[in-house]
Amino acid sequence: MKAKIAVCLCVALVACTTVSEVTPAGSGNYTVTTQVRGGMTPWGEIKATSLKRADEYCRGQGKEMQQVDMQTHGVRGWTPQEAELTFHCSSSQASAQ
Numbered sequence: 001m002k003a004k005i006a007v008c009l010c011v012a013l014v015a016c017t018t019v020s021e022v023t024p025a026g027s028g029n030y031t032v033t034t035q036v037r038g039g040m041t042p043w044g045e046i047k048a049t050s051l052k053r054a055d056e057y058c059r060g061q062g063k064e065m066q067q068v069d070m071q072t073h074g075v076r077g078w079t080p081q082e083a084e085l086t087f088h089c090s091s092s093q094a095s096a097q
Contacts, residue, residue, distance in 0.1 A: 015039025019049060022057045025086055029068055030057070033084045040077050047072070050085040058089035066090050 020033040034049040047070060058065040067087050074081035 015041045017041070017046075017049065019053050022054065029086050029088045030054070031084060031086050032057070033082055036081045041081065043072060043076070043081070043083070046081055046083045047085075050083045054085055054087045058087075061089055062092070063089035064092045 016037045016039075018035050020031075020035075022030050022032050025031045032050050032053045034046050034053070036046055050070070051065075051067070054067075055065045065087050066089070067085065069086040071084045071086075072082065073084070
């Protein structure tokens with residue numbers, strides 16, 4: 001019985017993370033959103049996931065990611081947490097030299 005309770009508690013603490021597709025936001029900017037449901041995921045980890053996805057997107061174009069804005073929504077452990085990143089891809093300085 002104790003094992004079943006422990007498993008239920010672990011399942012309740014596991015977070016489900018989803019990362020949106022990169023979408024155009026106008027003026028050469030893009031957005032990507034990371035959402036976590038459940039669990040106690042630190043905000044830094046959620047933000048880092050959005051930043052990593054944006055960086056991969058820009059690197060795929062041979063460019064560097066430049067953060068424009070980061071908005072967070074939700075309450076850890078209570079409501080879904082979201083980190084919405086607005087960014088643009090700029091030519092890398094190495095290729096400009």
